[in-house]
Amino acid sequence: MAHDSLLEIKNLMTYFHLHEGIVRAVDGVSFEVRRGQTLGIIGESGCGKSVTAHSILRLVPSPPGNIVNGEILLHRGENGNEDGFVDLAQLDPRGADIRAIRGAEISMVFQEPMTSFGPMHTIGNQIIESILLHQEGVDGSEARELAIENLRRVGIPRAEQIVDAYPHQLSGGMRQRAMIAMALSCSPRLLIADEPTTALDVTIQAQILELMTALQEEYGMAVIFITHNLGVIAEVADEVAVMYLGRIVEQAGVNELFDNPQHPYTQGLLNSIPHIDEAKLARLRAIEGVVPDPYDIPSGCAFSDRCPSFMPGKCDSAMPDLAATGPEHRVRCFLYSEAEEIVTEVADG
Amino acid sequence: MADDSDLLLEVNDLKMYFPIQKGLLRRTTGYVKAVDGVSLSIKKGETLGLVGESGCGKTTTGRCIVRVYQPTEGEIVFHDEGEAVNLNLLARQELKAFRRNMQMIFQDPFSSLNPRMTVLELVGEPLLAHGIARGQELEDRVAEMVNAVGLKVEHLPRYPHSFSGGQRQRIGIARALVQRPRLVVCDEPVSALDVSVQSQVVNLLQDLQSELDLTYLFVAHDMSVVRQVSNRIAVMYVGKLVEVAESEELLRNPKHPYSETLLSAVPRPNPHHAMQRLSLEGEPADPANAPPGCVFHPRCRYMEDICQTEVPELTELTPGRHVACHFADQLQLQGIDYSASMES
Numbered sequence: 001m002a003h004d005s006l007l008e009i010k011n012l013m014t015y016f017h018l019h020e021g022i023v024r025a026v027d028g029v030s031f032e033v034r035r036g037q038t039l040g041i042i043g044e045s046g047c048g049k050s051v052t053a054h055s056i057l058r059l060v061p062s063p064p065g066n067i068v069n070g071e072i073l074l075h076r077g078e079n080g081n082e083d084g085f086v087d088l089a090q091l092d093p094r095g096a097d098i099r100a101i102r103g104a105e106i107s108m109v110f111q112e113p114m115t116s117f118g119p120m121h122t123i124g125n126q127i128i129e130s131i132l133l134h135q136e137g138v139d140g141s142e143a144r145e146l147a148i149e150n151l152r153r154v155g156i157p158r159a160e161q162i163v164d165a166y167p168h169q170l171s172g173g174m175r176q177r178a179m180i181a182m183a184l185s186c187s188p189r190l191l192i193a194d195e196p197t198t199a200l201d202v203t204i205q206a207q208i209l210e211l212m213t214a215l216q217e218e219y220g221m222a223v224i225f226i227t228h229n230l231g232v233i234a235e236v237a238d239e240v241a242v243m244y245l246g247r248i249v250e251q252a253g254v255n256e257l258f259d260n261p262q263h264p265y266t267q268g269l270l271n272s273i274p275h276i277d278e279a280k281l282a283r284l285r286a287i288e289g290v291v292p293d294p295y296d297i298p299s300g301c302a303f304s305d306r307c308p309s310f311m312p313g314k315c316d317s318a319m320p321d322l323a324a325t326g327p328e329h330r331v332r333c334f335l336y337s338e339a340e341e342i343v344t345e346v347a348d349g
Numbered sequence: 350m351a352d353d354s355d356l357l358l359e360v361n362d363l364k365m366y367f368p369i370q371k372g373l374l375r376r377t378t379g380y381v382k383a384v385d386g387v388s389l390s391i392k393k394g395e396t397l398g399l400v401g402e403s404g405c406g407k408t409t410t411g412r413c414i415v416r417v418y419q420p421t422e423g424e425i426v427f428h429d430e431g432e433a434v435n436l437n438l439l440a441r442q443e444l445k446a447f448r449r450n451m452q453m454i455f456q457d458p459f460s461s462l463n464p465r466m467t468v469l470e471l472v473g474e475p476l477l478a479h480g481i482a483r484g485q486e487l488e489d490r491v492a493e494m495v496n497a498v499g500l501k502v503e504h505l506p507r508y509p510h511s512f513s514g515g516q517r518q519r520i521g522i523a524r525a526l527v528q529r530p531r532l533v534v535c536d537e538p539v540s541a542l543d544v545s546v547q548s549q550v551v552n553l554l555q556d557l558q559s560e561l562d563l564t565y566l567f568v569a570h571d572m573s574v575v576r577q578v579s580n581r582i583a584v585m586y587v588g589k590l591v592e593v594a595e596s597e598e599l600l601r602n603p604k605h606p607y608s609e610t611l612l613s614a615v616p617r618p619n620p621h622h623a624m625q626r627l628s629l630e631g632e633p634a635d636p637a638n639a640p641p642g643c644v645f646h647p648r649c650r651y652m653e654d655i656c657q658t659e660v661p662e663l664t665e666l667t668p669g670r671h672v673a674c675h676f677a678d679q680l681q682l683q684g685i686d687y688s689a690s691m692e693s
Contacts (some may be wrong), residue, residue, distance in 0.1 A: 044543040044545060045514075045543055047650065050631070158440045171632055172403075173632055174632075178616055201402035201403055201570065201633075202402070202570065202571075202572070202611065202614040202615060202616075203402065203610060203611065203614045203629040204402075205614065205616070206614040206616075206629070207629070208612075209616075228543070228544055229544075229616060230618035231615065231616025231617050232616045232619040233618075234617065234618050234619055234622070235616055235617075235620070235622075236617070254620045255620050256619065258618065258619060258620050258621075268545065269544055269545060270618065272544065272545055272547075272548035273544060273547075273548065273573065273618060274548075274551075274573040274574055274576065274577040275573065275617075275618065275619075276572060276573040276576060276600065276612075276615050276617065276685060277617055277622070277685050277686070277687065278620070278687075279687065280577065280597070281577075283552050283555065284548035284551055284552055284577065285548070286545070286548035286549040286551075287545040287548070287549075287551055290513050290515055290516070290545075290546060291513070319654070329421065339430065
């Protein structure tokens with residue numbers, strides 16, 4: 001495996017066991033996050049993008065959710081050193097090991113800055129708590145200084161006053177900045193951002209995206225950026241994974257993906273949105289149908305019932321593999337099945 | 350502007366102030382000026398897009414027009430078959446009867462439908478309420494409408510929970526259109542939907558508009574969607590309109606600094622897009638405590654002294670284009686560059 005790999009996920013399956021049946025929210029996802037890079041995960045609701053992120057930090061509520069298979073390898077060793085890694089999938093979700101990782105080595109920014117801060121404590125106290133938990137030899141007043149420093153770094157004006165504010169006293173944009181300040185307070189090596197700008201206005205979204213890009217350069221951390229917005233993903237990601245119903249259907253470098261989308265679903269998504277900087281179409285080219293019910297996924301390829309290139313007898317009989325179609329491009333589709341190399345299961349360690 | 354015969358709706362100097370009440374005696378200590386002097390007109394058969402950020406008053410404007418709110422001040426005139434009806438002057442009963450001409454499609458298809466009513470009851474309720482149809486006729490009209498929005502007759506006895514977000518939004522659309530309104534206020538009709546479903550609903554709204562001869566006020570924050578559906582776009586900022594123009598013209602050649610920044614902030618699904626984003630510092634002003642002068646001046650990159658003291662009026666710069674900026678005719682603003690994309 002490449003030596004600069006920070007996080008490797010191999011064949012992850014996270015299932016929810018509900019009364020109505022088993023929901024295969026994440027069903028065999030493999031990817032790799034390299035140090036300092038941004039992996040964008042894009043998909044519609046129910047595609048498993050958030051459950052993937054929650055699985056990494058072991059935040060999937062259990063019951064009903066369970067990681068039933070797969071490895072989540074967090075590499076700790078420096079370049080070339082293969083020894084230092086931990087399999088997050090094997091950790092006790094309530095144990096000390098994962099708690100030492102959450103917020104320190106891997107931290108997360110959520111979509112709803114209002115609900116992800118506790119309402120009863122000041123912003124400062126919540127950031128200080130995280131610093132005191134994870135950084136040894138830091139006392140209370142130093143932690144407070146660090147918290148103010150972090151708030152200042154994410155562009156919050158009057159940080160020494162805001163540190164004593166309660167979450168409800170801040171606007172949505174400021175709250176999201178504070179959320180980022182808290183996530184970065186222990187200099188994580190991986191930041192998972194789950195729809196961090198979806199609840200914000202476009203001008204505020206632009207500010208937050210710029211901030212995150214700048215901070216990523218400054219801290220040299222890797223980012224998993226989850227969103228449903230193709231415009232946002234084009235801006236922030238180095239590599240993009242497109243998910244549909246629990247599986248990655250296409251994965252490529254960001255330029256390659258947007259220049260040469262291969263999976264019919266990716267093509268459909270790109271065609272269906274209005275492009276503000278292109279000539280206006282009389283009608284949008286919508287994808288037919290709706291995302292199927294999670295209990296009632298079509299047999300064969302999950303996208304087969306909506307696919308314009310549907311091949312009867314082939315697409316509805318088996319799930320295609322995620323196969324390489326280029327040096328940096330993998331697609332899960334029978335249209336490309338002549339591609340020589342099959343890389344579904346990452347065999348080497 | 351168009352001559353009067355084309356107009357469907359005119360709004361003059363609309364104001365909606367919500368009182369801020371404090372203390373034991375609920376004394377009014379101030380007002381949130383959600384809508385502060387909005388004038389606009391909508392022609393028959395057109396779509397006017399109303400864009401702006403959260404809290405700018407675009408939803409309140411829409412709600413005042415369909416009279417969900419009783420506006421603090423201002424005139425709303427509906428042109429009905431050559432007759433001008435001033436909605437403020439209608440009595441309660443008259444207003445109720447008149448409401449069938451104006452309907453609303455809501456943002457959230459999960460909370461805007463009563464979970465205890467079937468599709469038949471939901472879509473049929475407006476017909477009953479206005480005494481338009483009952484019994485078999487009602488069922489026929491509901492079935493016809495439900496087909497028109499892309500649902501099936503088998504769906505009629507089902508409850509909202511058994512539908513997806515996109516299907517629920519179709520129910521909401523059927524409910525609004527079943528009484529054949531003239532004007533429909535679409536309040537963020539696609540922003541709660543998945544990307545692949547958004548385009549289906551946008552297409553549906555456009556198809557229904559031509560089939561049923563509808564006029565839309567399309568309220569949304571997503572500039573790309575608004576441009577797709579609108580003939581003209583009105584940009585709103587903290588209770589006031591800052592620019593109104595024909596939509597392609599507004600995109601290509603914005604004349605208000607806020608329109609310029611809003612356009613540059615739209616994320617483009619194109620990784621090669623050269624970043625020339627104009628960063629907009631700060632956050633929108635508080636409508637309870639708006640700054641003096643131009644409401645946009647604290648964030649404006651072109652701010653001069655006059656902007657801090659004098660409120661710019663919304664004036665007609667060129668035919669069909671209204672701008673509220675002291676320097677509208679002098680500024681060279683950056684719009685969206687179509688030179689590269691037109692060849693493809």
